[in-house]
Amino acid sequence: MTEQPASPLTYEQATAALTAPGGFFELATEDVLGEPMQVFVNRPRSLRDLLAGAVEKGDAEYCVFDDAGERRVLTFADTTEQAAAVAAALAERGIGHGDRVAILAANCPEYIVTFWACAALGAVAVCFNGWWTRNEIEYGLESTRPALLVADRRRLARLEGDDPGVPTIVIEEDFAEMAAAHPGAGLPDTPIAEDDPIVLQFTSGTTGRPKAAILSHRSFISFVLAAFLIGARDSMLSGAAPAAGGARLAVFPLFHLSGMQSSTVTSLLGGVKTVWPMGRFDPTRVLQLTVDEGITAWNGTATHIFRLLAEPGTDDLPPEHLTAVAIGGSASTPELIRATEERFPHLVGTFGSGYGLTETGGLVSHATNAMLREAPDCVGKPLPGIEVRIVDDEGNGIPDGENGEVCVRSALVMLGYWENDEANDAAFLPGRWFRTGDYGNLHEGRLHLASRLRDLILRGGENVYPAEVEQRLEEHPAVAEVAVHGVDHPTLGQEVKAVVVLTPGSVTSVDELVDFCAETLAYYKVPAHVEFRDEPLPRNATGKVVKAVLAGDAEQTFVEE
Incomplete structure (x- = not known):
């Protein structure tokens, strides 16, 4: 495949050209919920x-x-x-x-x-x-x-x-x-x-x-226009014309923001056909649909894409049938990118990355392939109209390069949590700055995450919060203490693991605890691994369980009394 000539424009120049007055992506500052924010004019x-x-x-x-x-x-x-x-x-x-x-x-x-x-x-x-x-x-x-x-x-x-x-x-x-x-x-x-x-x-x-x-309506529309802006800017930087025609694979559940925003709303405005396989994900069937329905873009979690690449029929696809492979709902990995580029060499250099939460309307930052080559650990630069600041424990801004909590303000950010004043008070700083609970720093305009929400488990595109699983296990009469954390999985990203300390004299089994969880928890929250521990869970000086010790990511260095 003939490589496209490199664009003479920088990332900043392309962004400025697209958002300039008179353009489709023109930005202006308007009042949004009492605060000045940049919004798309058109x-x-x-x-x-x-x-x-x-x-x-x-x-x-x-x-x-x-x-x-x-x-x-x-x-x-x-x-x-x-x-x-x-x-x-x-x-x-x-x-x-x-x-x-x-x-x-x-x-x-x-x-x-x-x-x-x-x-x-x-x-x-x-x-x-x-x-x-x-x-x-x-x-x-x-x-x-x-x-x-x-x-x-x-x-x-x-x-x-x-x-x-x-x-x-x-x-x-x-x-x-x-x-x-x-x-x-x-x-x-x-x-x-x-x-x-x-x-x-x-x-x-x-x-x-x-x-x-x-x-809100504003949040959804801002997401759609930001997504189109990313595509337009990538085309401008690569010198390649946007791919015309073709259909997109849609596998995200509609109860996820990825399914509703990207596959439903964005495709309506863009006039793009989306193909939805119903029922359990079947890579053999998806490959057949790729041919029959003219799917030229695969969108899915890392798990979906791994399974498609492992399917023997993938080798029968014409070399340049796909124009894009996009990962969402879970983190991509270097292994996945390498495997995709080996199978589809014409996609080399097309992978980007991004960062967003449900509460931020699905988008905060986006990294081009060039950014990732320069700084592989970054999640890109905040998108136009999206402000990011890093704060200390008191909510004060801190210098570039220093780690703190990532806070976001934009027209995409949620209005708040439904009828939950306590959660809303904790989630927002004055000025409608949303506290993500993630920690990182800004360096040369790029956002680097030092740690995601430490407890969050990302299993095959589903978010699992250990507290919910722990609360269920604590209801079992044989359980005295429990801590839940994620363990690596080759295709799902992570699996759920429970570390359990039993009450003295109690007897139970892995199967019993798994079945107990399955009675009230969705399948992806049910522990795939249960470890029984004879000694108490490791705790720090304030009494909090140190899950990094259980996960093997840290040594217990504090003194127990």
Whole structure:
């Protein structure tokens, strides 16, 4: 493949050119929630505005769902028409601006239509984790009090026949009739403000209870435009024209920000077809879909991409069939990048990296391939319109190069946690600076993370907070002490490990504790490893368990009394 000539522009020059006055990505400072922030001037003011524009793309395919070989298609026009019809049906049920509609389902066309119906109506989509067990579903219903639950049979069955306590639309039984009740309905004209909420996205917390981050129309639209800006800047720097046509693989759950923002909203504005394999991830089937549906971009976690590369059929793909491989939802690794570049040599030099949280609207910084070659441990530079500062324990700014807590301010950052004043007080510094809980430094404009949230386990794209698993194990009568941490896994990134100290005289087994966790925790939170320990857990002078000792990352150097 002929290499593209290097761009004469620097990263800063390309950014300045794209965001200059008069350009599509022009930036201006405006008041956002009482604070001055940079925003894109040429932005839709709500997701409904974005949805209305999709009609212009007509019968082009927007989402293709592969359901065990059955092809279920939403065109761009279909999506707008069905969302308008479902919005009318929701309004008929008394659901209006600001009301919450919970969605508990696998990835399916009905999920996407329900989301867009909420966006059109000014309602709020509450995205329940599709892996939740009964206890977790009940907590979600009690804490968010939705006006309606849209659920598939399989997940509704986890309530074991109990009434969810909220009007319910069963997708397989009720949805088609609801969507057909208002043919030809137009999009609602309810006023929607930019900072009105659009989703409640659950994210685990160190207390062990999931918290619902409130994200706004402004946040979603800012993400989409920032994502387009990254693509435009990369093309400008590489000298290569953006890849035209083709489809994108979509494997992230719709209850994840990656599934909702990148695969659903960004593709609608970009006019890009996304292909959604339904059910369990099957690399053989995905390879077939790559050929049949013209997929030219693989998007997935490191686990997904590893499994695709290991599939024998990958060698049968034409050498330059793929134009991009993107890793999200979990950290990439040098091994994965090397394996991908060996199989697809034309992608050498195309990999970037980034950093973001649900609470920051999914984006904070982005690293080009050139940045990673200069500083492999960096997560890039803050994107235009996103401010990053590093603070000490008192919230004061500290000099470049010194480690402190990473704080973020931008139009993408969440409005706050749903009905959780205590968590909000802890999460924000004055001026709407969000405290990420991650530690790092800024050096020459690049962000380096010294440590992520120390307890967070990243398992195959899912976040597991040890506190939640520890609380469950502590309910077992044989458990006196427990500490949960992550251990490396070749394809999942990390697995969950529990270190357990039993009460004197008690007897239990690994299988018993695993089964005990599985009763109330989603499968990915259940420990894959359990270690029984005869001596007490290592603690520091303040009594906190030192998990780095258990994980083998540090020696116990303090004196025990």
